[in-house]
Amino acid sequence: NAGVMQNPRHLVRRRGQEARLRCSPMKGHSHVYWYRQLPEEGLKFMVYLQKENIIDESGMPKERFSAEFPKEGPSILRIQQVVRGDSAAYFCASSPGQGTLHFGNGTRLTVT
């Protein structure tokens, strides 16, 4: 049973480009969470999705950031017109609704 899969593991973008981060939850998990981890800081919640629905996006910046979890396929975190401050590790976690969150190994975004 594969764990939470995130890709790419590393992503380099120039300022102004778009970044797309993908997350495939564990089999049977319909709840997906995205977190951001800045160097030397704790993880911060960004957005919580269930299949086709955004449940809570209170942690996500209002501009440039969007997330989706379509009926088929992985969850996508999209960052438009990236800036240097977007450089961070982005983690996805999934759960079946109750129980432990399972984290992926993250996507490390570097904006040059």
Add this chain to the structure above:
Amino acid sequence: KNQVEQSPQSLIILEGKNCTLQCNYTVSPFSNLRWYKQDTGRGPVSLTIMTFSENTKSNGRYTATLDADTKQSSLHITASQLSDSASYICVVSPFENAGNMLTFGGGTRLMVKP
């Protein structure tokens, strides 16, 4: 404001020694507290979870304690191994199954040297 503070920020110990990591929190309400291990370049992995009524929980060489009155938790690692080198993160949840309301500590970076 909900906060989770961990100490020390970093720690170096020799292989085979024990160590204790601290976590203080001001999250309210309180449902549960988890300790996670995060290896470099990887995602966090859950070690223990404790609810309000639990004082101690063990997982192999890891033992977590919780004092809900003083809002403090500790993670004790016994007979450390090189593979214990990682960041250890304390995470507090105000409600059950509230992945969108977790408060994460900044972690303690542990290095175990031979």
